[in-house]
Amino acid sequence: xxxxxxxxxxxxxxxxxxxxxxxxxxxxxxxxxxxxxxxxxxxxxxxxxxxxxxxxxxxxxxxxxxxxxxxxxxxxxxxxxxxxxxxxxxxxxxxxxxxxxxxxxxxxxxxxxxxxxxxxxxxxxxxxxxxxxxxxxxxxxxxxxxxxxxxxxxxxxxxxxxxxxxxxxxxxxxxxxxxxxxxxxxxxxxxxxxxxxxxxxxxxxxxxxxxxxxxxxxxxxxxxxxxxxxxxxxxxxxxxxxxxxxxxxxxxxxxxxxxxxxxxxxxxxxxxxxxxxxxxxxxxxxxxxxxxxxxxxxxxxxxxxxxxxxxxxxxxxxxxxxxxxxxxxxxxxxxxxxxxxxxxxxxxxxxx
Amino acid sequence: xxxxxxxxxxxxxxxxxxxxxxxxxxxxxxxxxxxxxxxxxxxxxxxxxxxxxxxxxxxxxxxxxxxxxxxxxxxxxxxxxxxxxxxxxxxxxxxxxxxxxxxxxxxxxxxxxxxxxxxxxxxxxxxxxxxxxxxxxxxxxxxxxxxxxxxxxxxxxxxxxxxxxxxxxxxxxxxxxxxxxxxxxxxxxxxxxxxxxxxxxxxxxxxxxxxxxxxxxxxxxxxxxxxxxxxxxxxxxxxxxxxxxxxxxxxxxxxxxxxxxxxxxxxxxxxxxxxxxxxxxxxxxxxxxxxxxxxxxxxxxxxxxxxxx
Numbered sequence: 310x311x312x313x314x315x316x317x318x319x320x321x322x323x324x325x326x327x328x329x330x331x332x333x334x335x336x337x338x339x340x341x342x343x344x345x346x347x348x349x350x351x352x353x354x355x356x357x358x359x360x361x362x363x364x365x366x367x368x369x370x371x372x373x374x375x376x377x378x379x380x381x382x383x384x385x386x387x388x389x390x391x392x393x394x395x396x397x398x399x400x401x402x403x404x405x406x407x408x409x410x411x412x413x414x415x416x417x418x419x420x421x422x423x424x425x426x427x428x429x430x431x432x433x434x435x436x437x438x439x440x441x442x443x444x445x446x447x448x449x450x451x452x453x454x455x456x457x458x459x460x461x462x463x464x465x466x467x468x469x470x471x472x473x474x475x476x477x478x479x480x481x482x483x484x485x486x487x488x489x490x491x492x493x494x495x496x497x498x499x500x501x502x503x504x505x506x507x508x509x510x511x512x513x514x515x516x517x518x519x520x521x522x523x524x525x526x527x528x529x530x531x532x533x534x535x536x537x538x539x540x541x542x543x544x545x546x547x548x549x550x551x552x553x554x555x556x557x558x559x560x561x562x563x564x565x566x567x568x569x570x571x572x573x574x575x576x577x578x579x580x581x582x583x584x585x586x587x588x589x590x591x592x593x594x595x596x597x598x599x600x601x602x603x604x605x606x607x608x609x610x611x612x613x614x615x616x617x618x619x620x621x622x623x624x625x626x627x628x629x630x631x632x633x634x635x636x637x638x639x640x641x642x643x644x645x646x647x648x649x650x651x652x653x654x655x656x657x658x659x660x661x
Numbered sequence: 662x663x664x665x666x667x668x669x670x671x672x673x674x675x676x677x678x679x680x681x682x683x684x685x686x687x688x689x690x691x692x693x694x695x696x697x698x699x700x701x702x703x704x705x706x707x708x709x710x711x712x713x714x715x716x717x718x719x720x721x722x723x724x725x726x727x728x729x730x731x732x733x734x735x736x737x738x739x740x741x742x743x744x745x746x747x748x749x750x751x752x753x754x755x756x757x758x759x760x761x762x763x764x765x766x767x768x769x770x771x772x773x774x775x776x777x778x779x780x781x782x783x784x785x786x787x788x789x790x791x792x793x794x795x796x797x798x799x800x801x802x803x804x805x806x807x808x809x810x811x812x813x814x815x816x817x818x819x820x821x822x823x824x825x826x827x828x829x830x831x832x833x834x835x836x837x838x839x840x841x842x843x844x845x846x847x848x849x850x851x852x853x854x855x856x857x858x859x860x861x862x863x864x865x866x867x868x869x870x871x872x873x874x875x876x877x878x879x880x881x882x883x884x885x886x887x888x889x890x891x892x893x894x895x896x897x898x899x900x901x902x903x904x905x906x907x908x909x910x911x912x913x914x915x916x917x918x919x920x921x922x923x924x925x926x927x928x929x930x931x932x933x934x935x936x937x938x939x940x941x942x943x944x945x946x947x948x949x950x951x952x953x954x955x956x957x958x959x960x961x962x963x964x965x966x967x968x969x970x
Contacts, residue, residue, distance in 0.1 A: 337805075337808055337812075340805055340808070340809055341808070341809045341812045341813075343809075344806075344809035344810070344813075345809075345813065348813075348818065348821075349821065352821050352822060352824070352825040353825075463950060463953055463954070464946075464950070466897050466898075466949065466950075466953050467897050467901075467946050467949035467950040467953055468942075468946050468949075469901050469904050469905065469908070469921070469924070469942055469945050469946070469949075470901075470905075471905060471908050471924065472924055472938075472939075472941075472942030472945065472946075473942075475924070475928060475931055475938060475939075475942070476939060476942070478931070479931050479932065479935055479939075483931070483932045596814070599814075600814040600815070600816050600817050601816060603816055603817065603820060603905075603909070604816070604905050604908065604909070607908075607909060618817070618820060619820070619909055622820065622824045622911070623910070627824070627825075630820075630821055630824050631821060633817075634817050634818065634820070634821040637814060637817050638813065638814050638817060638818070641812075641813075641814040641817070642812050642813075642814075645812055646812075
């Protein structure tokens with residue numbers, strides 16, 4: 310009786326600990342979101358000399374100016390304006406873009422899948438190749454692969470991604486003609502496939518337009534491999550270093566003494582502990598690829614949100630810039646928090 | 662000091678640096694630096710990084726001697742020349758010597774990383790040490806703020822900020838600094854927490870030293886090693902972000918020979934005159950790599966705990 314009771318109370322304690330961890334993540338998420346919106350709000354409504362001009366442009370007539378001034382609530386105190394801004398955000402209202410004269414949220418719906426497609430595939434490349442490479446490098450410390458991972462990691466930290474993309478285009482598109490050039494698909498394929506998910510690979514496969522599918526793969530290949538190798542460099546380096554830490558632990562020695570095979574020691578004992586730490590690393594990689602899209606998309610003329618933000622920026626389209634910033638920022642924060650949360654759920658120390 | 666020098670000349674420099682009973686605080690300090698240097702020297706990777714960074718600094722200092730032009734004056738009769746004895750790295754679309762521009766650009770790179778460091782380190786140190794030393798609600802509030810900044814997307818925020826403030830080096834620096842300081846606060850706080858209860862702090866408190874004095878004289882110096890290591894490791898990221906902003910046209914403006922902006926303006930010549938955008942990229946790569954390697958070496962020397970081999 311006593312033992313079942315204590316098990317029940319243990320379970321309860323574990324649950325409440327998990328809940329507490331969860332709520333602390335949610336609180337951080339909320340605070341971070343408030344911080345993020347406070348900054349975009351400051352950039353958009355407080356910092357510009359005249360926020361109205363920033364929205365409607367300086368050629369608008371006086372009547373329009375006054376109307377927008379009222380509409381933006383600029384006659385109200387600043388905190389009220391901020392709450393208004395939060396309200397608009399929560400309804401998905403990011404204002405209207407001057408450049409496309411459409412709601413910014415509509416634009417972002419159109420552009421975001423391209424970014425998501427690219428960074429997801431790049432992350433996949435990084436995870437699928439980087440983790441095994443890191444493990445093998447740690448197990449064969451000092452061998453060729455180990456040096457390769459270390460050097461590759463250093464290069465990944467030091468090469469400007471936009472430059473590598475450019476050189477990649479020069480070599481593989483310009484000189485060798487192995488892959489398609491900038492853009493997501495060739496122009497004459499544009500608009501043939503109906504947009505269902507926004508992911509061109511899925512959409513074209515659904516529509517059974519295999520020519521377009523191949524064309525899209527060919528366009529996607531270079532940017533995703535280049536972004537993927539940055540992900541790979543980071544993931545492999547971190548996996549290697551986590552693995553080295555684990556392989557020094559005593560439980561590894563115990564497993565070996567008990568006669569476990571080397572494969573089992575590496576993958577079943579050491580790697581399972583590394584896996585927990587890797588969740589954070591993969592989350593971080595994914596988030597930074599989403600954010601880093603600004604540079605890659607410019608190089609590859611990739612019609613994603615990064616390019617949307619930069620072109621809007623040069624057209625002084627503040628609503629679009631800030632809307633994009635909020636969306637990318639929220640995704641960045643959310644991915645980070647989700648990986649944090651997963652870490653807390655999966656980590657056996659937080660569980661027991 | 663005079664007795665130091667007399668003593669030094671008596672026993673010789675090396676013995677003075679290695680003596681097991683230093684005669685003055687200055688001697689003890691010199692000994693620490695010397696021992697760190699000895700251990701750093703044995704690290705080939707760190708030395709390569711040091712050489713790269715020193716060459717960068719020398720390039721910036723001696724730019725007028727090393728170049729034939731100021732890298733700004735167009736010379737249209739000479740445009741897009743390939744590499745030659747006269748123009749080592751060729752010339753760009755306005756006929757300016759790319760080598761000269763790279764050398765002058767080293768000043769901009771150093772200016773950016775220097776300015777970011779000057780902003781970021783004091784802010785991080787102040788917030789981190791105050792939070793760690795005072796504890797309680799001050800710690801809570803300051804660390805929440807730090808966490809918020811830690812979770813921010815760096816490039817996107819820099820972009821939005823530059824969009825509001827206008828393009829230019831100083832605004833790019835400000836934007837980078839705003840998104841870079843938070844890890845320093847974390848590091849400083851962690852260091853403070855580990856030494857807050859140390860006896861030398863208690864001794865200083867018992868002697869009636871004020872909090873500010875304890876923070877500045879006793880705690881901050883203890884944080885500097887890990888801060889310097891982190892800063893060196895961050896340099897590559899700072900250089901890459903600045904170059905990225907330059908590339909997008911939001912950092913340094915043409916005709917300034919900022920390397921990222923050089924890549925951006927040279928982009929249209931990629932297929933036929935590949936050297937125009939390629940050479941500045943190599944420069945960015947080498948300099949970032951140099952800082953990475955130097956940081957790795959410094960970490961092994963100054964902060965062996967944190968080194969991941």
